Amino acid sequence: MRVVGAFRESYGVEPAGVWHAPGRVNLIGEHTDYNDGFVLPFAVPWGVNAAVSPREDGVVRLRSLQAAGEPVTLERLDAAQGWARYVAGVFWALREAGHRVGGADVVIDGDVPQGAGLSSSAALEVAVGTALNELYGLGMTKMEIALASQKAENDFVGMPCGIMDQAASALGEEGQALFMDCRSLGTRNVPFDLASVGLQLLIVNTGVHHSHAGGEYGDRRRDCENAAAHLGVDALRDVTDLADALGRLSGDERRRTQHVVTENHRVEAVIGLLRAGKVEEIGALLNASHLSLRDQFEVSCAELDVAVESAIRGGARGSRMTGGGFGGSAIALVADDRVESVRASVTGAYAERGWAAPEIYPAVPAAGARRLA
Structure with missing residues (x-):
């Protein structure tokens, strides 16, 4: 070792x-x-x-x-x-x-x-x-x-x-x-066994380096805390009437709240589909998550958006940015027979813009922390 x-x-x-x-x-x-x-x-x-x-x-x-x-x-x-x-x-x-x-x-x-x-x-x-x-x-x-x-x-x-x-x-x-x-x-x-249903989850590393210590990440967190305070709840997780909450907020606080509340619902929906054995149906929820992160939480960037859009054009069932944002990686849910098409679509879109080719590799759930030796 x-x-x-x-x-x-x-x-x-x-x-x-x-x-x-x-x-x-x-x-x-x-x-x-x-x-x-x-x-x-x-x-x-x-x-x-x-x-x-x-x-x-x-x-x-x-x-x-x-x-x-x-x-x-x-x-x-x-x-x-x-x-x-x-x-x-x-x-x-x-x-x-x-x-x-x-x-x-x-x-x-x-x-x-x-x-x-x-x-x-x-x-x-x-x-x-x-x-x-x-x-x-x-x-x-x-x-x-x-x-x-x-x-x-x-x-x-x-x-x-x-x-x-x-x-x-x-x-x-x-x-x-x-x-x-x-x-x-x-x-x-x-359970998240993609291979058994002929799917892969590809990670598209845009190569755009992000650093979250303070800065915009901290700004987003403060927006959420301020929105929760204005709504009189401990955290945005406690918002049960989204329409009412959005009517009482404006600007950044309104957008952040809309993302957090709907994203929690998307998590629950994805879990329901996975437990029902309908892995291939989670793609639309991944797409919706990305649009919300891009438009409501405003943590995407051009490289992530291009990765997501070109992956979908290449045949991905769904795609979104993952992680805190402002760079980093996107994920794409792809059928085994469309992997090469998705790779070609993403790398081609980057080449058209004169960007360095992103790294693209599959990810599977692995074991957590442990002693090796």
Whole structure:
């Protein structure tokens, strides 16, 4: 395993273990998680491997095979820079919760495409959190690891994300999508076996890098919180009469509310179709989700719109942007016999505009965080 060799080369000893956490793709339920709503992601085959050993001197030494990192101490975790802040944030969150976590030597190796909207940051956090949970005997559940990872990203890194990414990374199961109520934190698996019905879910990585720490993502979250306050509800998930709510709002708050409420309904509709064995019928709901994200939540971009529109022209049953937006990836539900047609349509549309060809690859639900060695 490459990460073990790198650990040995960096620190002169074998690691205490290697832990893996996957990225995720969100089938549907976008920007609903921090509105206490519903989401339906699944873990993907790509992720982060973390080789880790504990230390007794309070030092956290970090190395990534993809980027540089400098050692930090438990007393000065805030000195971490760049990707290392996600790791330092996990140490910080666990210690803030009262867990007795010491230092560690860490080597990271990841193959989640960064900036593709597949949540490489959550995979990094959950891999490290899973390792520390075992090494220091913390006794945390997978959901507790996900929540600590979310706290690291919210309060240490400064990215106001919901719980979906970390939960999918921690709790994912092979062949299953993960339905999650982001208020109660209740979850249940929903079978998502595309191969048995001759379908594939293609990821179209636009190559447009996004960064959500603050900025427009934070603006969208504030719009939703302000709308909920004006409507007198705890969160937009509580809106039961959409027409009445829209009549009481205007501008951005009105548009954000319309997306969140209808997106929650789409999640429930997709789950109903999947449980009824009608996977091929979810395409129209994917299309509707994208239009709502584009027009009501305003988080799409030209590259995502072209990917979605050209995938549908090429024969996809449905397509939408996935992830927080402003770049990243789209997904397309495609019959096996139309995969090449969809690939050609999307790459051709990009070529016509002089854009670099997007990466296109199938995704299947994979297992969540676990120890590898």
